[in-house]
Amino acid sequence: MGLMGLLNKGSVYAERLPGASIVMAPVNWGIDNAQAYSMWYMLFGLACCAIELMATGSSRYDFDRLGMFYRASPRQSDVMLIAGTVTLKMAPRVKMLYEQMSEPRFVVAMGGCASNGGPFYYDSYSVLKGVDKIIPVDVYIAGCPPRPEALLQGCLAVQKKVRTYKLGQPRGAAIRIGQEANASRLALDNLVPPRAFDDLQILDIRGQKHE
């Protein structure tokens, strides 16, 4: 505990020395980017958004390109994707899971239900009207459910937030990924070609080439 705490707070103390910021700037840049590129998300799905979450994690969209992969334990995960409707019965569990996560931790409210109660359950007696009533949310993603592209854009937004986040300081305002993200497939195409296996043919169920 002592060593780990020293390791974590070391940079904070080192920055107080005169002229240390020149040395610490590249170190901080490295640490920020390291944290941004290894956001392990929690294996946690609540409703139909979880299906889109699984689709994003699988071959076509591939979370692993961002360095994200699932951990089943909240202690080891960095980001919690609230994928689906949070019922009042589930809400204490969601809060408990958030409390079990280790700092720095981030929350993405995925879809309408997690953001504000949703398009279908807005008048339901048993649904929490937005997960930000119990835990702080960093990124809201619109959609019901959001397309995988929108979720990827939300994760890129989380990465942007991780890079500027400093431990113990208030985190900035929440980022909102709008409806237009769902329509456009802009998420990652500019950065990396989405498929490296153009030579592989996708065959449909009858064994013919997929158009």
Added chain:
Amino acid sequence: MPFSMDIYAWDSFPIDTLLFWCFAAVMLISGLCVVTVKRVFHAGIAMIVCFVCAAGIYALLGCPFMAALQLLVYVGAIATMLLFAVMLTDKMMEPRPNTTFFQPFMGLFASVLLFGLLWLTVSSSKFGFAGWANSTAASSSAIDITSLSTTNIGLRLLTPYAVPFELISVIILATLIAAIALARKEDRSPADSGTPADAPASPAEPASTPAKE
């Protein structure tokens, strides 16, 4: 020279001796911890530390075979199974409840008795691996490293000591069979189980079930 008592020979740094004292000290402390700490689980951990130190001392004595076996059998199997059993008992997270007033004194008495017995045995017996050496009629009182090699141990076990070795294996086989017999689920005859569904079959069944067990 694996172990020398010449601790004052500073010209050649006595790393073996130093290691021996380290192992011995840790072994003694952890051995004390086994009987003094309040939590049974911590006592188990201390016992494993004790075993590991014993393995280290075997290695220092020039018998790495015994050291590896100590690790494999005592740490890997026996201590782990012991901890396993300790963990399955109830309320092991809490410290052990207070014992009665006389219990420490009784323990002290028993251990002093045991220590005296061991001391008598050790001081009255001759060391220097005479027992090993006599069988080849090459007796020497010093520790002969070559007689402790793995090949030698294997040869001794299978030539002069073959009968006790085989006897031990028979005993282990008997233990194994006994354990299987104890752990095996009994073939209950349908009459014992008493379920109505099995009842009609009961007159025909007992002939086929093994009655010997």
Added chain:
Amino acid sequence: MLIALIAIYAAVSVNALFLIWLERKISGRIQRRQGPMLCGPKMMAQKSMWLGGWFATACDATKLIFKEDIIPSKVDRLGFILAPIVVMLAAIAVYVPIPWSATSYHQTEQVTFAFADLNVGLLYIVAVPSLTVFSILTAGWSSNNKYSMLGGFRSVVQMLSYEIPMVFALMGPIILAGSLSLGDIVKAQTQGLFGIPFLGWFIIPSVIGAAVYFICAIAESNRPPFDMPESEQELGTGFNTEYSGMRFAMFYLAEFSNAFVVSSIFTAVFLGGWSIPGITPPPELNLGFCILPYFDLLVGLVVFSIKAYSVLLILMWIRWTFVRVRPDHLMNFGWKFLLPLSIANVIVCTVIAAVQQIYYGGLS
């Protein structure tokens, strides 16, 4: 000595980091994904998927160092703190007797290049992972979490049962080589079987033993398809559920370094280690010493790593191909199938060694 120790630690850590990257890339290739792409030079990532995301594991390690280190309030602190350290210690200690290469430069006979070529090397390699069993059990129990505890118990049951066929499978090479030292076992494999130099590798006389050892080694290192101790679905990563930050990283690195140890032992014991089949250089001739001193050492290192990484790739292939086995199937498989098979292998190897001894002179 200290430098060698530090070198062991550095090699274990760096190699484990590389292996995690490789595993993610290979899993991507098998599942028609790309694996990590963004954390690294983007120009290279656009060329090929194998050039992308080089810093993925470095990022993970850095992040885990700077993550909050949680010790839950109701854990058993001694066991909780001790367990990952002992796991990492055992993972490093196993590397000691592995024969990476051999050289005859300046010597009259080949000298094994290992940190210490113990004369009970094989036994040592079987014995040291028993510390891992103990510490995984401790980690699971002292977390005070029912999933962790179940994971720890499963791990102990699995590792103790698969240790027995593993030791029996390693008996075959011991009998054939007549030695417990890994360096001697590799040297025995350079001499050929029945006078034919190409049959020297012990995977040929003891093919059953090699298969049994391979399966048992996967089970010993808790890798899929034998990863019930840390099954994500039902146990929530099992014995390391409560571990976060650096302590979890120790378990994670130890797992991958154990995978490399397993493939190294398989290479040394069954695949002839640093030797090239059919080529048995006389010890007084240092191959190509006019080009470079210690030329044979370098060739041996390259050959060894090619073999070890090939075995490792098969391990990863198996990991991403097979589904997890059920605990009772695992027990049945280990005790009723692998154990008799490995004992049969001992008998076969004894017969082969006797024939070799009588008709072609001793191996050792």
